[in-house]
Amino acid sequence: MDHNHILKELKLKATPKRLAILDILYHASIYLSPDEVWTQMKERFRTIGLPTVYRNLEELAGRGIISKVIHPDRKLYYFFCGNRxxxxxxxxxxxxxxxxxxxxxxxxxxxxxxxxxxxxxxxxxxxxxxxxxxxxxxxxxxx
Amino acid sequence: MDHNHILKELKLKATPKRLAILDILYHASIYLSPDEVWTQMKERFRTIGLPTVYRNLEELAGRGIISKVIHPDRKLYYFFCGNRxxxxxxxxxxxxxxxxxxxxxxxxxxxxxxxxxxxxxxxxxxxxxxxxxxxxxxxxxxx
DNA sequence: TATCTAAATAGAAATCATTTTCGTTTATTC
DNA sequence: GAATAAACGAAAATGATTTCTATTTAGATA
CATH class of the missing domain: 3.30.1490.190 (Ferric-uptake regulator, C-terminal dimerisarion domain)
Known part of the structure; x- marks a missing residue:
């Protein structure tokens, strides 16, 4: 899956961190909380802020590249969904x-x-x- | 509308504050945030805590006496809905x-x-x- | 390839709706 | 008119999410 290309098309900078977030969701078979994505990001990057995770998740969800669920507990979870x-x-x-x-x-x-x-x-x-x-x-x- | 009776049936104490919350929602034609309910409650009671409002809204919604909407902003709003x-x-x-x-x-x-x-x-x-x-x-x- | 610029990021702090704690009060039951 | 479980107030805590600002960087351009 060429995430790089997807981002370029949407005129989003293909930063390593943004690509990693996409990659994490793409390979997760389940939906993840921002915090869980952050945990995985910390294994890949020495410096990675939680706001970066939040910003990207919202950005990507807003563009329809990823999807989100609102749980009954009102927390948001994100997942990759190829269906446009x-x-x-x-x-x-x-x-x-x-x-x-x-x-x-x-x-x-x-x-x-x-x-x-x-x-x-x-x-x-x-x-x-x-x-x-x-x-x-x-x-x-x-x- | 006999809210007193409804509460008795559900074995909830018919406290003045609980009744007032029901009354406020019953007479509101629109959905209200907990904070907005609190504002109206403060006009009726000298001492009224926000947790009391939250507790009652959740309690009443859990019993199906009132309904709630989750807004796209993920905040909760409550309203009275007679339809059981x-x-x-x-x-x-x-x-x-x-x-x-x-x-x-x-x-x-x-x-x-x-x-x-x-x-x-x-x-x-x-x-x-x-x-x-x-x-x-x-x-x-x-x- | 070096330079430029808007976009993206880090880190720390702020926000703010909601919940918890715990001591006190009160509606209901007997 | 007690007794008691439920409800309440006040203050503090929680915790997900956002904001701020200085710094860095991807991608465009020369």
């Missing part, structure tokens, strides 16, 4: 893996909002939490 | 009014998650933000 289309995620709260969903009710919602409220939808948040098949299988084994 | 059925909300980010939506794609999502991921959905967040008809009408007037 609008879509939502199924988040396993046990192993923290994320799966894309193809289902999005945006159009139906827009229709209802328009018909019943005559209002305009500007954005929507949809997140589905649960337990993935792996985790529920493991749980059964334990018993 | 599972449903979602359309939130006007301009006037902060909330409208119930009848549309919920929960079943479809559950179906997709079950079929494609063989996973179990435990909860979902869905919030729709936009501009209500009143607000967009007012905006046009201004021009």
């Amino acid at each position: 289309e609008h879509h939502h995620h199924f988040v396993c709260t046990s192993c923290r893996k994320v799966n894309d969903l193809s289902f999005c009710a945006f159009e139906e919602i827009q229709k209802e909002v328009s018909r019943t409220l005559n209002a305009t939808v500007s954005s929507h948040i949809m997140q589905v939490f649960g337990i993935c098949s792996n985790c529920s299988a493991n749980k059964e084994e334990e018993q | 059925e599972h449903h979602h909300h359309f939130v006007c980010t301009s006037c902060r009014k909330v409208n119930d939506l009848s549309f919920c794609a929960f079943e479809e999502i559950q179906k997709e998650v079950s079929r494609t991921l063989n996973a179990t959905v435990s909860s979902h967040i869905m919030q729709v933000f936009g501009i209500c008809s009143n607000c967009s009408a007012n905006k046009e007037e201004e021009q």
Whole structure:
């Protein structure tokens, strides 16, 4: 995956740290907190500030290169998601893996909002939490 | 609206402050931040701590007596919603009014998650933000 | 390849919504 | 009218996130 190229296209400087953050998320199979990304960054760089991590995560998420979940605890977590289309995620709260969903009710919602409220939808948040098949299988084994 | 009775049923003490918080939300036509509720509480009580407001809002929301929105800024806002059925909300980010939506794609999502991921959905967040008809009408007037 | 400039970073400190602690008060039960 | 668990106040703590400012650096340009 040529992250360097992606950044260039978006006119973001391809700094080593920015690339490392992308790389960390790309190779993580689960979503990570800013603090967890920072921990991994500290293994790669002698000097790396937490604000740098926060800034980059927000920057990259804002450009759609990475995605974020708002957990019910209101903390943010980030993950790499190659899918550039609008879509939502199924988040396993046990192993923290994320799966894309193809289902999005945006159009139906827009229709209802328009018909019943005559209002305009500007954005929507949809997140589905649960337990993935792996985790529920493991749980059964334990018993 | 007999809030006293609602609280008794849920075995929550009907303290004056708890009742006042319910009353404030009941009479507010818009969603309020904990801080805004606190401001209104201070007009009614000489001594009222912010933790009391937080505690009660969470307590009441946990019991489903009031609802909350997580704003894109990740701050929580609370509002009274008489609808006890599972449903979602359309939130006007301009006037902060909330409208119930009848549309919920929960079943479809559950179906997709079950079929494609063989996973179990435990909860979902869905919030729709936009501009209500009143607000967009007012905006046009201004021009 | 050297120079320039806007973008990016470090480090420290600030912010600020939310929570914890703990001693006191109070609504409900008997 | 006690007794008691729940609720409260005040102050302090927490902790994720942001701001500030001086310094560094990637990428453009000569």
